[in-house]
Amino acid sequence: MPLPLNQVIEGDCVEILNTLPETSIDLIFADPPYHLQLQNELYRPNMTKVDAVDDDWDKFESMQAYDEFTRTWLTACKRVLKPTGTIWVIGTYHNIFRVGAIMQDLGFWILNDVIWIKLNPMPNFRGVRFTNAHETLIWASTGKDATYTFNYYAMKGLNDEKQMRSDWWLLPLATGSERVKNENGDKAHSTQKPEALLYRVILSSSNPGDVVLDPFFGSGTTGVVAKRLHRNWIGIEKEKKYIQIAQKRIDAVQPEMFDAATFDVKSKAKSAPKVEFSVLVEHGYVQPGQRLFFGKDKTKVATIKPDSRLRTADGFEGSIHQAGSHYMNNAPCNGWEHWFIEVDGQMIGLGEVREKFRVDKGLYNERSG
Amino acid sequence: MPLPLNQVIEGDCVEILNTLPETSIDLIFADPPYHLQLQNELYRPNMTKVDAVDDDWDKFESMQAYDEFTRTWLTACKRVLKPTGTIWVIGTYHNIFRVGAIMQDLGFWILNDVIWIKLNPMPNFRGVRFTNAHETLIWASTGKDATYTFNYYAMKGLNDEKQMRSDWWLLPLATGSERVKNENGDKAHSTQKPEALLYRVILSSSNPGDVVLDPFFGSGTTGVVAKRLHRNWIGIEKEKKYIQIAQKRIDAVQPEMFDAATFDVKSKAKSAPKVEFSVLVEHGYVQPGQRLFFGKDKTKVATIKPDSRLRTADGFEGSIHQAGSHYMNNAPCNGWEHWFIEVDGQMIGLGEVREKFRVDKGLYNERSG
DNA sequence: GCACGCGATGAATCAAATA
DNA sequence: ATATTTGATTCATCGCGTG
Known part of the structure; x- marks a missing residue:
């Protein structure tokens, strides 16, 4: 046939x-x-x-x-x-x-x-x-x-x-x-x-x-x-x-x-991968339970939840940007610039942590753009 | 062991x-x-x-x-x-x-x-x-x-x-x-x-x-x-x-x-304090005899009974969830989201009514956590 | 004509806690 | 184990109607 x-x-x-x-x-x-x-x-x-x-x-x-x-x-x-x-x-x-x-x-x-x-x-x-x-x-x-x-x-x-x-x-x-x-x-x-x-x-x-x-x-x-x-x-x-x-x-x-x-x-x-705060949590660059400070004066604090949200001292929960905004009477806030972790007595901004992550993982090298 | x-x-x-x-x-x-x-x-x-x-x-x-x-x-x-x-x-x-x-x-x-x-x-x-x-x-x-x-x-x-x-x-x-x-x-x-x-x-x-x-x-x-x-x-x-x-x-x-x-x-x-539908009836936020609409299209209606049950147009009686489920071929239904009252021509969801009740009564203030 | 809002819908193993 | 009660839950896209 x-x-x-x-x-x-x-x-x-x-x-x-x-x-x-x-x-x-x-x-x-x-x-x-x-x-x-x-x-x-x-x-x-x-x-x-x-x-x-x-x-x-x-x-x-x-x-x-x-x-x-x-x-x-x-x-x-x-x-x-x-x-x-x-x-x-x-x-x-x-x-x-x-x-x-x-x-x-x-x-x-x-x-x-x-x-x-x-x-x-x-x-x-x-x-x-x-x-x-x-x-x-x-x-x-x-x-x-x-x-x-x-x-x-x-x-x-x-x-x-x-x-x-x-x-x-x-x-x-x-x-x-x-x-x-x-x-x-x-x-x-x-x-x-x-x-x-x-x-x-x-x-x-x-x-x-x-x-x-x-x-x-x-x-x-x-x-x-x-x-x-x-x-x-x-x-x-x-x-x-x-x-x-x-x-x-x-x-x-x-x-x-x-x-x-x-x-x-x-x-x-x-497209180059955008590094969200959750990525830093998943990779252990910051840890669930860790304390963050809003500004360097240590009066306003929050803890990192496992789902990468922040929980402020007064019980608010949200993203790093939302939690920052919460501490600024709801004014817009770039959390990367305003939240800090403390390492050996030094205050290190989240933006700096993210930058270290990018360098460690070679995100700059692999991408031709 | x-x-x-x-x-x-x-x-x-x-x-x-x-x-x-x-x-x-x-x-x-x-x-x-x-x-x-x-x-x-x-x-x-x-x-x-x-x-x-x-x-x-x-x-x-x-x-x-x-x-x-x-x-x-x-x-x-x-x-x-x-x-x-x-x-x-x-x-x-x-x-x-x-x-x-x-x-x-x-x-x-x-x-x-x-x-x-x-x-x-x-x-x-x-x-x-x-x-x-x-x-x-x-x-x-x-x-x-x-x-x-x-x-x-x-x-x-x-x-x-x-x-x-x-x-x-x-x-x-x-x-x-x-x-x-x-x-x-x-x-x-x-x-x-x-x-x-x-x-x-x-x-x-x-x-x-x-x-x-x-x-x-x-x-x-x-x-x-x-x-x-x-x-x-x-x-x-x-x-x-x-x-x-x-x-x-x-x-x-x-x-x-x-x-x-x-x-x-x-x-x-x-975590919002729990408020049952019966509480809204008892406090007069909704009234016995009042008409409720299932969805905003006004084709499916029910009335509130004094015991806070709903009675649908076709005679079914039950809680807001049961009555909603009744209109959805017994599929699970959250009555708070699907039933509406009409106020001055506006359709207002029961969830919104409940939220107003919580705020009015200061239920959020008492919570510590 | 174009912008905008609204409604519809796609191979889906689709609830959990309490009595 | 079974019945009942309570209540948690949606993303991107296309087409159409309206202004």
């Missing part, structure tokens, strides 16, 4: 994959169900309801069933991959550890795990965990000594002529005009991926004319970007409604038209 | 862990080996040691052995953890997927995966992959519905009054003066973790006086930071040379004096 290029195939991904010739695909991008296991409804503090992922395709009877599902589709993927091919799989902590372990068990050789860091993630409304602000991608070759495609210079070019790193800061989530909507304005697919993400994936690990396959095609972002980058693509999708959406998006692509915004990727490491 | 607090115990972590009393530890930080050459450190599930192995293991066998090792020490950790305890494990793509999957298999409930992003990672010299610029930490509770410690407010303080996210930019690696060196200038331990990393781990998920255990103590960063933050600590380490290094580092720590108010990071600065 010849490869059914540049089309969406309707059906179960394992069944379809097994009809394709083996060792025929150059690159696979897979965005499988994450098996989120959400318990209850969640409301924002402003009482609006969170539109969570509750689709049937994300429900599994057990973790074991999810493992079995994962092993099956990864095995089918491995069969169709060329020996020189690679595979990307994206997930979150709900599923990515199982996916990664099974990939290793199947003989895939992990080349990188890449962190997609989100600029505007949904906050943790209840304040009970850290804001879940990233997703993880695993990039793997077909085996330990397999050769593979990695467009090093292209990636370097995307990153201001420095090596592309494993932490990817992408422009905002797939929202706004990029997000495909239904006629009633709802999102058409609950987990649409941003084109900028697929852009890096496809550009880094395939060449023009290669065949890119996506076994969980969904709203078709993989096809959109593949077409734009002059790759062939194959999408597999179970649900008709998604296929229609994807086909419409892909048909609208004019490959010669490039959208500059898509290429605009930020590297966080570019 | 009483807990051997604030000391390094020499020996194999599984053997030592199994001598400690069960459910006695509040927090575990584990930095396990992630190289797979573990021939001399491997254990079977029955805790027997694996004999020395041939040096030509195939991949499957060594991965299997690593899994067994991982399952064994994680099981020993779970036994000693209090039900309210949590565990952090750090790793890279070589091992973290196996670690995470096994943690889930053992019943740990993952709360977050946290990405430690390095500002000065080692480049990929050959240009064949993305620069590996991060490590992954998994934070998990003992089970799905376990309660646990998370010092939300403290983390918010460390992050410029915004929620702490799952991507941690720590400045910079353990280099310079922090890095422990041998007399010949070599680094004393190959995987020394920065104190700033442990600072966030320990501060976020434990309280002063808690017991923090590190089964792979190494150069003792966990002990250094735990001591600084007035936590008790237990280190387990196999190699004498590391124990000496660690002990020396920890002995050099002079923690500031413990002051309960300073080290209390759980509650917000000003």
Whole structure:
């Protein structure tokens, strides 16, 4: 059977994959169900309801069933991959550890795990965990000594002529005009991926004319970007409604038209790190419980809390600037200039401590600017 | 056996862990080996040691052995953890997927995966992959519905009054003066973790006086930071040379004096005196029969009953929280923030009314602390 | 036309203390 | 262990309506 290029195939991904010739695909991008296991409804503090992922395709009877599902589709993927091919799989902590372990068990050789860091993630409304602000991608070759495609210079070019790193800061989530909507304005697919993400994936690990396959095609972002980058693509999708959406998006692509915004990727490491007071606390340059003096006369004091806030003698708590302002009848105050620590009888300003930190850590040397 | 607090115990972590009393530890930080050459450190599930192995293991066998090792020490950790305890494990793509999957298999409930992003990672010299610029930490509770410690407010303080996210930019690696060196200038331990990393781990998920255990103590960063933050600590380490290094580092720590108010990071600065809704009714700040609006849109209303319960338009009766919850499909609801009274055309929240009551009655003046 | 304010929303395993 | 009570909690961005 010849490869059914540049089309969406309707059906179960394992069944379809097994009809394709083996060792025929150059690159696979897979965005499988994450098996989120959400318990209850969640409301924002402003009482609006969170539109969570509750689709049937994300429900599994057990973790074991999810493992079995994962092993099956990864095995089918491995069969169709060329020996020189690679595979990307994206997930979150709900599923990515199982996916990664099974990939290793199947003989895939992990080349990188890449962190997609989100600029505007949904906050943790209840304040009970850290804001879940990233997703993880695993990039793997077909085996330990397999050769593979990695467009090093292209990636370097995307990153201001420095090596592309494993932490990817992408422009905002797939929202706004990029997000495909239904006629009633709802999102058409609950987990649409941003084109900028697929852009890096496809550009880094395939060449023009290669065949890119996506076994969980969904709203078709993989096809959109593949077409734009002059790759062939194959999408597999179970649900008709998604296929229609994807086909419409892909048909609208004019490959010669490039959208500059898509290429605009930020590297966080570019800008020199700003040293906050909390950094000095975390690194032990000042200590929780230590006394600070406001001015050198020692009449006004505060202690450093573990969270880097100051606690004044009269019980006020806040940042070094707020606490200083508190002692100045709420006049604006630069805490770096007005708070002092005492070392061997000497009064040393916080600004001086920060300066020592910068020198010690070589923050001046490494930065070209 | 009483807990051997604030000391390094020499020996194999599984053997030592199994001598400690069960459910006695509040927090575990584990930095396990992630190289797979573990021939001399491997254990079977029955805790027997694996004999020395041939040096030509195939991949499957060594991965299997690593899994067994991982399952064994994680099981020993779970036994000693209090039900309210949590565990952090750090790793890279070589091992973290196996670690995470096994943690889930053992019943740990993952709360977050946290990405430690390095500002000065080692480049990929050959240009064949993305620069590996991060490590992954998994934070998990003992089970799905376990309660646990998370010092939300403290983390918010460390992050410029915004929620702490799952991507941690720590400045910079353990280099310079922090890095422990041998007399010949070599680094004393190959995987020394920065104190700033442990600072966030320990501060976020434990309280002063808690017991923090590190089964792979190494150069003792966990002990250094735990001591600084007035936590008790237990280190387990196999190699004498590391124990000496660690002990020396920890002995050099002079923690500031413990002051309960300073080290209390759980509650917000000003603990406002508690005023129940019934008090407002009794004092006439709101009146029986008065209409309340749920949100500002005036579509959902209730009236105040003489017993300070609310009666909604559809006949439900209960506290301000229950009545709010009733209008939100039984989702949790803080009535103080969501119910409003109308005064001269202005919508005023109940929380604001309560605040006025507190000020009027001078409830803040009486507080000393 | 442009500035500004307001509302909506994103793969989310989202409460804790007391009786 | 289970039921009840109390009350803690949001960030960045986009689109749209208004002045």
